[in-house]
Amino acid sequence: MEIANIISLLEQMVDAHEELLATALSKKQTIIAGELNELTKFMMTENRLIKRIAQLETDRGMESTRFMATKGVYSRVPVTQKQLLSVVFDVEERMKLQQLHEQLGKVVNELSRVNEANQLLIKQSIEFVQFSLDVILMPEDESYTYKNPMTDSRYDSLGYGRHQSRK
Secondary structure (H helix, E strand, O other): OHHHHHHHHHHHHHHHHHHHHHHHHHHHHHHHHOOHHHHHHHHHHHHHHHHHHHHHHHHHHHHHHHHHHHOOOOOOOOOOHHHHHHOOOOHHHHHHHHHHHHHHHHHHHHHHHHHHHHHHHHHHHHHHHHHHHHHHHOOOOOOOOOOOHHHOHHHHHOOOOOOOOOO
16 A cells, blocks of 8 residues: 555656646746746745645655665665565556656756746847946947047047157
């Protein structure tokens, strides 16, 4: 019966990761649109989901350790999926565990890809804001056009004026 608890926890983990993925995809659109209030809401949702996933992972680890103990396998380190499968002999339960493990892996990989894209978008947004601020705050006397050094007062103050003789 304990394997059913582990399967249930894995199903909940898959659901939570899928919800986190949906949030990350929605967040991408919010970043593009520049909607900071919505972005804050998504980040709060993500934090809540991450805490939930962490708790589910803790519960799954404890449940797996208990299950392994009932099979006579004691370990001080967290039980891996491979170790768990090595003591599950019911075909249906074994297949369900493998399916959930694969499903979780796919969702986590997709989540990682979306998060990397979101980080890149945020970085680009920050760079654009910095560039915009630099353009807005650029002093007026700095220009990228040609100035004749002979008419520049800074040039004359250094003693290189038109009327100065060269030695």
